[in-house]
Amino acid sequence: xxxxxxxxxxxxxxxxxxxxxxxxxxxxxxxxxxxxxxxxxxxxxxxxxxxxxxxxxxxxxxxxxxxxxxxxxxxxxxxxxxxxxxxxxxxxxxxxxxxxxxxxxxxxxxxxxxxxxxxxxxxxxxxxxxxxxxxxxxxxxxxxxxxxxxxxxxxxxxxxxxxxxxxxxxxxxxxxxxxxxxxxxxxxxxxxxxxxxxxxxxxxxxxxxxxxxxxxxxxxxxxxxxxxxxxxxxxxxxxxxxxxxxxxxxxxxxxxxxxxxxxxxxxxxxxxxxxxxxxxxxxxxxxxxxxxxxxxxxxxxxxxxxxxxxxxxxxxxxxxxxxxxxxxxxxxxxxxxxxxxxxxxxxxxxxxxxxxxxxxxxxxxxxxxxxxxxxxxxxxxxxxxxxxxxxxxxxxxxxxxxxxxxxxxxxxxxxxxxxxxxxxxxxxxxxxxxxxxxxxxxxxxxxxxxxxxxxxxxxxxxxxxx
Ligand code: PLP
Numbered sequence: 001x002x003x004x005x006x007x008x009x010x011x012x013x014x015x016x017x018x019x020x021x022x023x024x025x026x027x028x029x030x031x032x033x034x035x036x037x038x039x040x041x042x043x044x045x046x047x048x049x050x051x052x053x054x055x056x057x058x059x060x061x062x063x064x065x066x067x068x069x070x071x072x073x074x075x076x077x078x079x080x081x082x083x084x085x086x087x088x089x090x091x092x093x094x095x096x097x098x099x100x101x102x103x104x105x106x107x108x109x110x111x112x113x114x115x116x117x118x119x120x121x122x123x124x125x126x127x128x129x130x131x132x133x134x135x136x137x138x139x140x141x142x143x144x145x146x147x148x149x150x151x152x153x154x155x156x157x158x159x160x161x162x163x164x165x166x167x168x169x170x171x172x173x174x175x176x177x178x179x180x181x182x183x184x185x186x187x188x189x190x191x192x193x194x195x196x197x198x199x200x201x202x203x204x205x206x207x208x209x210x211x212x213x214x215x216x217x218x219x220x221x222x223x224x225x226x227x228x229x230x231x232x233x234x235x236x237x238x239x240x241x242x243x244x245x246x247x248x249x250x251x252x253x254x255x256x257x258x259x260x261x262x263x264x265x266x267x268x269x270x271x272x273x274x275x276x277x278x279x280x281x282x283x284x285x286x287x288x289x290x291x292x293x294x295x296x297x298x299x300x301x302x303x304x305x306x307x308x309x310x311x312x313x314x315x316x317x318x319x320x321x322x323x324x325x326x327x328x329x330x331x332x333x334x335x336x337x338x339x340x341x342x343x344x345x346x347x348x349x350x351x352x353x354x355x356x357x358x359x360x361x362x363x364x365x366x367x368x369x370x371x372x373x374x375x376x377x378x379x380x381x382x383x384x385x386x387x388x389x390x391x392x393x394x395x396x397x398x399x400x401x402x403x404x405x406x407x408x409x410x411x412x413x414x415x416x417x418x419x420x421x422x423x424x425x426x427x428x429x430x431x432x433x434x435x436x437x438x439x440x441x442x443x444x445x446x447x448x449x450x451x452x453x454x455x456x457x458x459x460x461x462x463x464x465x466x
Contacts (some may be wrong), residue, residue, distance in 0.1 A: 141316020268292025
C-alpha cells in the first residue's frame with residue numbers, strides 16, 4: 001500500500017512538473033498542458049509499465065526503435081563496461097575509440113557494397129543534416145556548385161533539423177518554421193491504396209516519370225540529390241511496390257542526381273533484411289540510419305557514403321583543409337559499444353530470424369481486420385505495418401477531422417493496454433519488436449480488435465460511417 005500510495009503521489013507531482021517545464025517533441029504545447037503526460041516506468045520484452053502500474057503491450061517499439069525489445073541484459077552490460085573503461089572519447093581531429101572503429105567496419109560489412117565510409121551522429125535528424133552538408137560539400141568540391149536543389153517525396157519524413165525538416169513533407173514540420181526552402185521540392189508518394197493507376201508497374205513508372213519531370217524542370221545541373229524512405233514511416237506507413245526503390249536508384253544514376261536512402265526506420269530488421277535496400281540490391285550513394293542501430297538503448301545515428309562521394313570531398317581541397325562538420329558526441333564510445341551488442345543480438349541472438357518468422361502472423365493479423373467496418377486498408381512489409389481507417393470503403397473517403405478519430409483511438413488504445421501510433425488521416429501505424437512471439441501477436445490483435453469495436457460503438461463514429 002505504501003508503495004502504491006507513494007508512487008501515485010509521485011505520479012501527480014511528476015505530471016504537474018511535466019506540464020510546467022518539459023517541452024514534448026511533436027506535440028501541441030497547449031493540448032499537452034491540458035492532457036499531461038503518460039509517464040513510463042519500466043519495460044521488459046515487448047511490455048511497458050507506466051506510473052499507474054498499468055501494463056501496456058508496445059506494438060510500436062518505443063518510437064520504432066527498440067527493435068530488440070526492452071530489458072536486454074547484455075546490452076546493459078556492454079554499456080556499463082564501456083562506461084567504466086572509457087565513458088567518452090572524442091572523435092574529433094584524429095582521435096578514436098575501439099568500439100567506434102569496430103562499429104564503422106561492421107556497418108560497412110552489413111550494408112550495401114556501395115557504402116564504404118561512416119560518420120556517426122546522435123540520431124536520425126542529424127544524420128540527414130550531415131548528409132545534406134556532405135552532399136553540398138561534395139558538389140562544390142567536384143566543381144558542380146550549381147547543384148543545390150533537393151527532391152524528396154510528399155509525406156516523406158527526414159527528421160526535424162532546421163534544413164532537414166524541409167525535406168520532410170508534413171505540414172506541421174513547416175508551419176511557422178518558414179519551410180520548405182526554395183531549394184526543396186517534392187514528388188508524389190508511391191501510395192498503392194490511394195493510387196488510381198492499374199498496377200504496381202504503373203505506380204513505379206509514374207514515380208520515375210515524376211522524378212524525371214522535376215529534374216527537367218529544375219535542370220539536372222541544379223539538382224544535388226533525391227532523398228527517400230524505402231517504406232514511408234511517419235507519413236503513414238506507405239509501402240511502395242517491390243522494385244520501386246531500384247527503379248528510383250536507376251533513374252537517379254541516369255540523371256546525375258545522388259540517391260540517398262533514409263533507413264532510419266527501415267534499417268536493422270524492421271522490414272526483414274538488415275536494411276530494406278538489400279532486398280532489391282539497391283546501391284545508394286548515401287544512406288542514413290539511427291533508431292534500431294542502438295535499439296534506443298543509447299542515442300546514435302549514422303550517415304554512410306560511397307567511396308566516390310568520400311573521395312570527392314577528400315580530394316576536392318588542399319591537403320590540410322578541415323571538413324568542418326562535427327559534434328562533441330559523434331562516435332560516442334558508449335553508444336558504439338551498445339550498437340555492437342545490439343547488432344550481435346540481431347544476427348547471433350536470432351532476432352532478425354525471429355522477426356522474419358513472425359512476419360506472416362503480423363501481416364495476417366492486419367489483413368484479418370480488413371473485415372472490420374472501420375478498416376479500409378491493411379499494409380505491411382516485415383514488421384512495419386498500418387491500418388488505414390475510412391468513413392466509406394467504396395470511395396475511400398476519410399473521416400472528418402472534427403471527429404478527432406485519432407484521439408478516440410489513442411484513448412481506447414491506452415485503456416486496452418496497447419501502444420501504437422495513430423497518425424492524422426486516421427492511419428494506425430505498427431512496428432512491433434523483433435522479439436515478439438506468436439502469443440504477443442495474438443494479444444496485440446485481440447486488444448486491437450476490442451478497441452476498434454469500442455470506438456465503433458461511439459454514436460458519433462457510427463454516424464460518420466457511410
Ligand atoms: N528519418 C526518418 C525516416 C525517420 O523516421 C526519422 C525519425 O522518425 C528521422 C529521420 C529522424 O530521426 P531522429 O528522430 O532520431 O532525429
